[in-house]
């Protein structure tokens with residue numbers, strides 16, 4: 345009489361039992377493979393070799409993940425638990441796989457065996473078509489997310505400002521968008537360098553390709569190289585999977601290097617090489633990948649002085665600084681306060697149908713402050729003022745002084761010291777000053793001055809005739 349089947353107790357399958365199974369796996373499955381406790385391949389049958397497109401002598405002794413990157417054999421060996429049914433992606437094929445650990449007589453895991461139950465998913469059609477659909481949806485969602493993460497939020501119209509300084513910045517940014525050359529953006533923190541970088545990208549021929557930003561100051565020095573150039577898995581790097589660098593992610597598009605002045609000298613040399621050769625070498629890899637990337641760099645530091653002091657490589661400086669755009673600080677373009685406030689307050693709703701606004705005295709209060717944090721700080725001040733405001737969302741000088749940092753004492757003093765004039769007079773004076781600045785900037789060329797001011801030539805002539 346046949347003996348009833350008895351489980352093998354706590355130890356599970358032994359090497360002998362696995363060897364007995366091997367013949368069956370070899371014959372009945374679409375592929376079978378065994379690994380030792382270090383997850384190195386000890387055996388692979390011909391059918392699996394054909395499926396993977398490898399030769400057995402080339403892969404025996406290699407870590408299984410080197411040959412089958414998606415393999416979950418390491419998990420099975422580490423946990424000692426089988427994975428009875430799994431779908432594994434391999435080179436656009438979906439394989440149905442079973443993985444079993446095996447043990448020595450003391451119960452220690454000494455390896456695992458896996459067999460491909462199906463490489464043709466026909467028998468599992470209903471289940472698999474559902475899986476495929478879900479998988480495709482997941483891939484599409486991931487791609488869309490990645491596209492969104494790498495696309496830009498800003499165009500040039502989002503860079504708000506009508507002062508001569510702001511108009512000059514916009515003009516140069518428009519020029520930069522039309523030419524595929526490196527751009528160096530200089531300016532204090534919060535002046536809108538990243539807004540400009542995005543605007544230049546979205547106005548350029550690369551607009552449909554990725555925009556990838558790296559804040560050099562925010563990444564520890566020892567991780568920067570991997571972040572830039574990527575990592576290849578392996579013993580040298582200690583990484584268990586490949587990681588794509590920002591350079592490769594930006595391929596075809598724009599790489600924005602924020603706070604480039606904070607880059608350590610060793611990485612500056614590698615960055616220069618990547619820009620010169622148009623190729624990158626991931627950490628731990630011996631192959632180079634060609635990349636086509638436009639670099640826009642930004643810094644709030646004085647790169648010229650850093651070059652003179654040897655803290656920044658001059659060759660890299662000249663490579664990045666093909667076109668330089670200096671963004672003036674807010675305190676040098678206070679004329680933009682009005683339009684900036686209007687735009688920001690317009691975004692900050694104060695209730696259904698209600699709109700936040702600021703009075704002329706509120707603007708005057710803002711104009712007495714030095715704005716070390718520039719436009720970022722202005723936005724924060726307006727937000728705080730609105731939060732504290734108990735009225736109807738109309739900010740006056742008092743509402744502003746309540747939230748301006750302590751420097752505002754100086755502002756109040758400056759304001760008080762300035763005689764208050766009728767608004768029409770102040771506006772006329774500001775207009776005359778702007779026209780004068782535009783004429784100086786354009787060396788008396790009225791067409792150019794009109795362009796800088798964003799008005800037609802005839803309006804400029806009209807205003808000039810009224811001023812004189």
Ligand SMILES: Nc1ncnc2c1ncn2[C@@H]1O[C@H](COP(=O)(O)OP(=O)(O)OP(=O)(O)O)[C@@H](O)[C@H]1O
Pocket residue numbers: 502503504505531532533534535536537538539540602642644719720723
């Ligand atoms: N001219 C502008 N028009 C509209 N918004 C602006 C402008 N400049 C800056 N901002 C806003 O101010 C904030 C800071 O801008 P951004 O990050 O571009 O400055 P940055 O110069 O890159 O600063 P950092 O050097 O600190 O990185 C953002 O919220 C941005 O939307």
